[in-house]
Amino acid sequence: MSELNGQHDFHVVGGSFGGSSLAIELLKKGRSVLIADFAQPGSRVKCAGGIEMDSFRRAALDIPHEHCTRGILSLDGQLYDKKIDYAVVDRRDLDRASFEKAISLGAKFARAKYLSHDPRGKKAEFLVGGRKETIPFNHLVLSNGFRHKGRNIFFEPYSIATVEIVKGQSPHPKSLIFIFESGKMNGYYWIFPMPGGCLNIGAGSVTDFPGIEAKLRKFKENYRLRGEVLARGGGVIPLYPSLLPQDGSVTRFGNAAGMVQPITGEGLKYISRNSQPFAQVLSEGGSVNLRWLTSGSFLKLALSTFFLRVCFCGGNSGMSLYVALAKLATKLADWRRI
Numbered sequence: 001m002s003e004l005n006g007q008h009d010f011h012v013v014g015g016s017f018g019g020s021s022l023a024i025e026l027l028k029k030g031r032s033v034l035i036a037d038f039a040q041p042g043s044r045v046k047c048a049g050g051i052e053m054d055s056f057r058r059a060a061l062d063i064p065h066e067h068c069t070r071g072i073l074s075l076d077g078q079l080y081d082k083k084i085d086y087a088v089v090d091r092r093d094l095d096r097a098s099f100e101k102a103i104s105l106g107a108k109f110a111r112a113k114y115l116s117h118d119p120r121g122k123k124a125e126f127l128v129g130g131r132k133e134t135i136p137f138n139h140l141v142l143s144n145g146f147r148h149k150g151r152n153i154f155f156e157p158y159s160i161a162t163v164e165i166v167k168g169q170s171p172h173p174k175s176l177i178f179i180f181e182s183g184k185m186n187g188y189y190w191i192f193p194m195p196g197g198c199l200n201i202g203a204g205s206v207t208d209f210p211g212i213e214a215k216l217r218k219f220k221e222n223y224r225l226r227g228e229v230l231a232r233g234g235g236v237i238p239l240y241p242s243l244l245p246q247d248g249s250v251t252r253f254g255n256a257a258g259m260v261q262p263i264t265g266e267g268l269k270y271i272s273r274n275s276q277p278f279a280q281v282l283s284e285g286g287s288v289n290l291r292w293l294t295s296g297s298f299l300k301l302a303l304s305t306f307f308l309r310v311c312f313c314g315g316n317s318g319m320s321l322y323v324a325l326a327k328l329a330t331k332l333a334d335w336r337r338i
């Protein structure tokens, strides 16, 4: 019998920033929580680590960060800039610190792989140390990331992004730099300054998945980013929010609920913003669906998804539309041409 079997108000699958943040808020409300993850939280570089300063402060985690006050956008070869207020962290630090905070508040942890669940019988199946275990749950939270089933950008839209942490200085210190590839909807890149004289460099793609590693290599050559590679990572980004994250006694959160802004690829701020309200409703035994559907987060994500899908439908001309609309948005949102 493993740790999984004890009585807990909430079994949370996934001890990354999503699962740990929600666990922290549930624990603050006096609920008991067990976190199950097949990996040690904080062991993988999952993202670029850019998080709006307000949301970073709300998470209240004492970890090194680089304060970025300028956003630079390259659209069709033209540069724009804007004042921003963001933190860049090492994603491993963020996951590790939020997980450790949950543990310090009383969460239990089991190294276990979730396999499936039966919502009516309120039972979930896990793999623990090579053996299957079926355990009863009161409420199951799935914060286990996003799983894509197909490659159809119309029905299962997602993007793939790859990331490296390298030694080096940014060409524009204190800035988040985004570069959109011209002509086709198949590439975007970023250079974020990280604490400790490092850079987070990455490439993402909405349509050209197999070429993504080569794209990052070429991007690094073009920008002469030759620093030593300290770590590599990446993953899949969902491009649509869940309509109904809660189904009875099972709730999805974070990437598992599509809480990612599809245009910028940001998910951390939505986790930080929504963990408290989700925990509030869940700890009171209510349904999060209505709360979610009427929230500003859901509205923003749904509108961005719609916008992106309109662009995807047009193939290369869709990318031209995307760039044209993005240029219009730079005017409306006060970006300055530089």
Ligand SMILES: Cc1cc2nc3c(=O)[nH]c(=O)nc-3n(C[C@H](O)[C@H](O)[C@H](O)COP(=O)(O)OP(=O)(O)OC[C@H]3O[C@@H](n4cnc5c(N)ncnc54)[C@H](O)[C@@H]3O)c2cc1C
Pocket: 013, 014, 015, 016, 017, 018, 019, 036, 037, 038, 039, 041, 046, 047, 048, 049, 050, 051, 112, 113, 114, 115, 143, 144, 145, 146, 160, 161, 162, 163, 202, 233, 234, 235, 236, 237, 253, 254, 255, 256, 259, 260, 265, 266, 267, 268, 269
């Ligand atoms: C390259 C890249 C760059 C990005 N950059 C940014 C950025 O700069 N800013 C930003 O805000 N967002 C960014 N994102 C998006 C961000 O990474 C996600 O929104 C965020 O990781 C979601 O966190 P999560 O905890 O919901 O899911 P995840 O981080 O995917 O965590 C899921 C957890 O569940 C565990 N798990 C999975 N399956 C099981 C299972 N069957 N059983 C047990 N445990 C399981 C995993 O081990 C993991 O710990 C980026 C994404 C990528 C891929």
